[in-house]
Amino acid sequence: MLSGSCLCGAIRYEIDGKIGPVGHCHCVTCRKAQGGAFVTNAPVRSKYFRLTSGADSVAEFESSSGKKRCFCRTCGSPLWSHRESEPEIVRIRLGLLDSDPERRPLAHVWVSEKAPWYDITDDLPRSQHGVEELAAPVKKASPSGAGAA
Numbered sequence: 001m002l003s004g005s006c007l008c009g010a011i012r013y014e015i016d017g018k019i020g021p022v023g024h025c026h027c028v029t030c031r032k033a034q035g036g037a038f039v040t041n042a043p044v045r046s047k048y049f050r051l052t053s054g055a056d057s058v059a060e061f062e063s064s065s066g067k068k069r070c071f072c073r074t075c076g077s078p079l080w081s082h083r084e085s086e087p088e089i090v091r092i093r094l095g096l097l098d099s100d101p102e103r104r105p106l107a108h109v110w111v112s113e114k115a116p117w118y119d120i121t122d123d124l125p126r127s128q129h130g131v132e133e134l135a136a137p138v139k140k141a142s143p144s145g146a147g148a149a
Contacts, residue, residue, distance in 0.1 A: 003052075004096040006077035010054040015092070017048030022094060022103045023131065024124070027110035029063050033071075033078050037118035040094045040105060041081075049080075049090045107131070 002015040020043035030039040051058070059073040066084040071077060081091045094101060108120055112128040120126065 002101055003098045004092065005098060006054070006057075006072040006075055006079060006096065008072065008075035008077075010057040010074050011051070011072050011077075011079060012053045014050045014052055015044055015048050016050065017045065019044050019092065019101050019103055022101070022105045024105050024108045025110055026108060026114040028113045030110070031113075031115060033063065033069050034093070037115045038108070039078070041091050042094060042101070042103065043089045043091050046088050046090055049092075 002019070003012065004015070005012045022040060022042040024038045024040050026038045030041075031037065033039070054072070057073050058070050058079065060068045060070050063069050063081075067081060068083075069081045070079040072079060077096065078093050079096065080093060082089065105124060107125040107127060108114075109127045109131055110129060111120070111126045114120070
């Protein structure tokens, strides 16, 4: 069981299950919503996510069509986001977890929108755009030097 809370403690939640793949998102909207160089987040199935207190303190902002970012109306902590097209998924912000999720970041995404003042210094895979780019098959060179079809 994982638990999380906002800075002021008004909002608390529990996750009764594993979180999905963890990533660092560098897109402009995540940076502005988080107030940092990137946001570290992970998907959680809605059926495993339970708000235990502070429902009346959760505010939502539609940052793009169909995507809502939730935050605490008291302290401003960015909590999670969700999309109308994926009601079964909540994307949590790992900085709000109270314990180790036992998962580590797998990649940096939206590096094309990275803050110019931040240098990525780890060896994690990087995607110039979204996670779909990371899932694309990699072409390997044949012994003759020509790319595989």
